[in-house]
Amino acid sequence: MPIITMEGPELTKEQKAKLIAEFTNKASEITEIPERAFSVLIKENPAENVGVAGKQLSEMKE
Template sequence: MPVITIETGKLEKEQKVLLVERFTKTASEILKIPEQSFIVQLKENESDNIGVGGKLLTQVIAERNSK
């Protein structure tokens, strides 16, 4: 069984549904494997656990929002 793992920040339920549906469908089409064979694992990370450009993601977001 193929496993698709996606690491991201916090997501809304609707976003999770779309990610699982679309990644499964696309991978199935490309690999010619039935959709039922795929496992999709979503790993959500807190913004304080992600670094971008030497800063915590919470800092980057705050800086973008203050502009």
């Protein structure tokens, strides 16, 4: 613990590695909790499963 979760779009392996490193580094710095205590989960969502302002994201992209 702590646990950081990002719900977002599909990403590349490199982007996920960077997010994991940066989230952990910044959160450790700010909370003064050692990096080894952190877990990160990157959740990738297909556009048709996401709604913004009542619209399906997949529809907004077409």
